[in-house]
Amino acid sequence: MKTAKIGLVGLCSPIESGGERHDELIASATTVLGQAGMEVVTAFRSVWNAGDALHVCDQMREADIDAIVIMDVTWVMDSLKYIFIHELKVPVVFWAVPYPETFSIGCVQNFASVLKTQGIKFEYVYGLADDESLISKIKKVAIAGTAIRRLKTMRVALAGPRQTWRVAGPQDMSLEEWDFSEKLGPTIIHLEMEDIMGEAEKISEADAARTLEELKSRTGQIKCSEEVMLQSAKMYMATKSLAEEYNLDGIAAECYPRYGGLMNQVASWLADEGFVVDTEGDIAHTVLQFILNLLTDNAPCVLGETGEVNNEQNYLVVCHEGSSPSSMAASMDKVVVNPSGETGSFVGVPVKQMDKVTFADFQGAEGKYQLFAATGSTLPVSREEWADAGEKMVMKLRSDSMSPACVVDKMISEGFHHHIVVKEGDLAEQLKVICKFADIKFVSI
Structure with missing residues (x-):
């Protein structure tokens, strides 16, 4: 910032x-x-x-x-x-x-x-x-x-299928997009996954191989075929090219279920470059990650969802499909890239121990939005725990002030989305002030 x-x-x-x-x-x-x-x-x-x-x-x-x-x-x-x-x-x-x-x-x-x-x-x-x-x-x-x-100057692309139809509103966008944009400021740009894929097809195997070699130091152990990794490199290059062409600050891309795995490795690589790619078309949490990245220059955000509530040992297990930045692992030898579908992959990251993190969620409609934020820490994830969770992104998140069951209960009772964004550092109070002046309801624990 x-x-x-x-x-x-x-x-x-x-x-x-x-x-x-x-x-x-x-x-x-x-x-x-x-x-x-x-x-x-x-x-x-x-x-x-x-x-x-x-x-x-x-x-x-x-x-x-x-x-x-x-x-x-x-x-x-x-x-x-x-x-x-x-x-x-x-x-x-x-x-x-x-x-x-x-x-x-x-x-x-x-x-x-x-x-x-x-x-x-x-x-x-x-x-x-x-x-x-x-x-x-x-x-x-x-x-x-x-x-x-x-x-107010942010540009976020929504890459995914839309049809020209309407009930009583705009033909190829939703009123929800319009409301969100008017309230918070970001301009939403419509792209298609085919736009990224088409740009990737123009890239030669040789150029993709050179890029893949440049990214080797932050890729981890590869269990995918060379063909899959070259495709990931092409998608990475294509995404960067389109982001530059449209002057984008983030992309909410379709992945699951139609394009499973195509953007996961791309999202991981770009996260460590400070650019947000969400792989489930989630505009709100793309914007939330963008805000959190504005506030500090340290490690990128991790997006996930609750997979387990462990009250006995006082932590939530937060997981995701495998699009997290590799820098969130304690070391690169713990990161594994596994195949997903025919041409996709997912990045397995057991998230490292962090003494202070902020975890947040964002939800709303029709100009009425609310943001949840609290502080906590993350615990080390063992090899066995990571494997049991499917070798995806796995994080053990502990709240500073509330039991894991109470955290989940609070989020459900307040109507929050299932996605959680985690960022290293104590940023909850800063988010509270931003919410105040942006006229967003702030929910804390």
């Missing part, structure tokens, strides 16, 4: 106490926010009236900020803050300073009640720039703003 760009402005009133602190407060805030890893666009002037506010809004719009911090240096009128809310339409944090004579926190509370009535999301902080938790909260909002804006 690019560095979050956050605007910073101080508001003052000529008839209230505290305005003389403006320069010192804004200077210290600018320094500390920058040290925390944000790009800070500081207002070129303090704001005392509507004219000042409009000029600063022009500055922030030109700077293309992701979020803004508005510091109530003194008590100010609601109409002054309204200008920033209405003009900029980015996530906002109100900063109250701890000087009693300014009534700064009361001023924030007053305007918060206005925004609550209007259904406008916001955050607030109270204190000075030396408060690490305050700065951390602001940074989460800045990152949320960056992620939400990036979602």
